[in-house]
Amino acid sequence: MNNRDTTSNPSDSPSRSNPANSWSEDRRSDADIEEIARLLPPPTPRGLPHEQHLHHKERLMRRIDRDQADRTDQARSGPRPARRLLRPALLVPVTALALGAILTTGVVLTTDDDAPATSATGQHDARGMKPAAALLDQISDAAGKGDAQKVRDDQFIYTRAKVREADLTSGKAVVSPVRDVESWASQQPGPLHKLGLTRENGETLPINAQLGDTDGTPEGLDRPTYHWLSSLPTDPDKLLAHLYAKTPKSDGAERDQAVFDRIGSLLGGVMPPKTAAALYRAAAKIPGVTKLPAAKDLTGRTGVAIARDDTTFGARTEWVFDPRDFTFLGSRSHLFKDTRYGKAGTLMSAQAVIDHAVVDKAGQAPAASRES
Template identity: 65%
Template sequence: MTHDNRRADRSDDQGPQADIEELARLLPAPAPEELPRAQHLLRKEQLMRQMDRAPDRDGAAARRPRPTRRLPRPALLLPLTALALAGVITAGVTLTPSDDTPATATASPNARPAVALLDRISLAAAAEDAPTVREDQFAYTRAKVRGADLTSGKAVVGPLVESETWLAQRPGPLRKLGLRKENGESFALNAELGDTDGTPAGFGRPTYQWLASLPTDPDDLLTYLYAGTPAVDGQERDQAVFDRIGALLGELMPPKTAAALYRAAARIPGVTEAPAARDALGRHGVGIARDDTTFHTRTEWVFDRDDLTFLGARSRLTEDTPYGEKGTLMSGTAILAHAVVDKAGQVPTAARES
């Protein structure tokens, strides 16, 4: 029986549906849909992780992306900068994600005002004067911080603590990263756990020169951030990158890098405007926020209403959880001063008088 006869027999037996199925079989497969940008970056990040695990030409495994900086006192989280607390809060306690958490975030209907605000913030940051920072100097930051202690199973919010930090600017690797003083008590900042040869400049130790080396094109910078940002299990990739940017905002950095970070943040789905934002001191400003649907927290970055400088950040629960009721404060930061000094422990005059 010929091919045409077989088609005729099928058509007689099964009707038009058989012809439709036959035509569908003969047509070429449809072209795959273009991935959304966030999904594309996620796929690229997964591919880069596989490449990192592959042996190099000498047979040694490539180094994986570094985790964010570990804070020196695990009993109570006192962030140096505007560290967004999506996953780890204090004492190594990790918030538990809900079982029905969506895998990715969707763009908010308020995204357009947020993009416009971040564009203004970026322009203001780019107009700032760039300081001169030598590798033998220290970046000084003075801040007021507070955090929630979860060791009891409930969020117990501590008092405001004054924090002064001196971060060494040598590229490293360094075993002694600098000095921190909290309420007058000083202690050394040491290399990250596992860095037996010292911690190099990078996400774990963001020196001024390392920050200056980051891409200044926002799309390239966002790709770099997605590729180098590990996420807490169950956390959205978009949230992890938002948190990574937030962890850098309180650092002393080149104006062009700050401008690029704000423009990159504007491209993250789910970023919204927060008109009533305020920092750990209660200073009101304009804000940028994102809700972490995995851990039910909302993190706000706060900027001065007049000159749009970064003031600090605050994170609160967005739902009732075992750790506390909706609205419970999880962390707060207020940046008071930045400076460059010649040695750890030296307090610049402007910071001393403020």
Template identity: 60%
Template sequence: MTDSTAARNRPDDRDEIARLLPAPADRDLTREQHLRHKELLMQHIDHDHAASTAAAEPARRTPRRRTVRVASAAALALAGALTAGIALTGNAGPAHGGTTTAATDTRPAAALLHRISAAAARHDTLTVRDDQFVYTREKIRGADLTSGKAVVGPLEDDETWLAQEPGPLHRLGLSRVDGETLPINAELGDTEGTPAGFGRPTYRWLGSLPTDPARLLDYLYAKTPEAERRQRDQAVFEQIGSLLGGMMPPRTAAALYQAAAGIPGVRRTVEARDVIGRQGLGIVRDDTRYGVRTEWVFDPKDYSFLGARTFLIRDTSYGKAGTLLSGTAELAHAVVDKAGLRPADADGTRTA
């Protein structure tokens, strides 16, 4: 990219990213906000690569994903937010953070997703009060992109307590990563707070979603936020995935899995592992525009959700095919009466 091209393109990117970034002092990314910040980075990368490609080959303007060149404080903060966020984390594997790209099964995913759905429907429905908190404990690992290369950090212990009040709320809960506790706040500038919804999926809100898979899929396509140049099918698949790491009513979970079976391009994998190496059954979808695979991992015995990972499926300037960008391992879920209390410390705890 020439200096003049950079001067024309990057200020607008910096302003747009800075406008949407939360304050860096707090861990204030909800799941929906995290996905939006992740999409901003993808667009920033696309913009940089398209400009550099145009300079070298004027007749060729098809951008490839993730030529990462983070040149401003706002973009650096965004990459840091991706590392610290709830959803974008790395995966276990070789010490350098890489993995092999698992082969996909030629069989469709529908049969497996229907078995997973049936298992989810057999779980007990909980009574969760509006004054309680949903507790989640996970292992996470984050990919830091600030150097221009994907550098996967160490495993971290992540605990969250998400408020169940319908809201809107300014304080959404607490997050504790490797012993450091920080508030989860509403998006910066959101003076009215965040209501229950995709950005803050409470147990009661999840229970209000359609439980007919076809109606639910229509709802997801209608309500999933639009993102420029983003494949719509992939956005809906990832929206479902963003809900799987928490607690939800059994009928909702069952409908979500059946709805996912109706998204074009969803397939099985021959093998799948979560961030701590637990092997399971895999459901995947490839974002062919950006060369990234999103994979959900399920226990082969009881079909419970073990975790998820995201990794490159083709070489890019900041990582080889197989480089991990995200990964989680679900360890515990419960309902507690106070933010900051672990299930063993709280009276009246309901576990899932």
């Protein structure tokens, strides 16, 4: 029962003194709530990967922001209100999510060239290692030989990637074209409310703190600064235990897959060599990790891949590496069985790392960029 006192009182405002006005305001409020509710996606399966939750939450909130701004413009004259700052789903490095997932994930329909590669056999190499562990051992050795960079707290990590995704909010994959996405991630320890910038289709927008971080988002798994990455254990066993402890749990999601995806979300940017080497050796210890002898990134670059199948969601995630120097090229994910979103072979989140660097200001391009 509505306990609002609608009795006329000279001291009340005009809207409170008039029951009809109050009732009209309530109806407008209810209509706004119903409009927002219609924008919500249908319930997703419990096995939906963490990066997809971030992706769809970001898309939904951006659409709500725009719709609210449109309604405000219609109700009053004057300039359009500033759009709410973007959230850090776009700040995660360009893997398994990337900018977002970094970069962020969705579903993409494949062509024949995108057909999933078959897994290698379970044979061991001459050192007694399984193919995936042997490949990750080689990748780890190559990563560990890289030069450590000096990254100041006042600088930004620049990443450019090509991304293709699809919107799942309708319950089916709606494919986007390939897009160029640039991001600048602040390296300040935080917690921060403004985490950097992202640029797409000529539009540059700030990235806001993660939803729920009212005091700002600190550095960590959701905002991996160079300083934070340097603080991680470099012993693979200790690092893996740390990641299992810090990766949020989700009902119905595979724990091993969640940690595999978390490691994937850290790849593709500027990272301390010792940390990179430890991450690859830690990934080799996750059950279900396999080697693919051939794979392609979004730009068509051919490489070798490390993969893992998420049996709950029915998707295979691949990390693609240059076969010559084991540079990380990008990641891709596709369905290996029919699901409500598409048939087996439907590709989820394809993206390719084009460039990364350390710059002094957000929005600044690196002095020399690798050509796509």
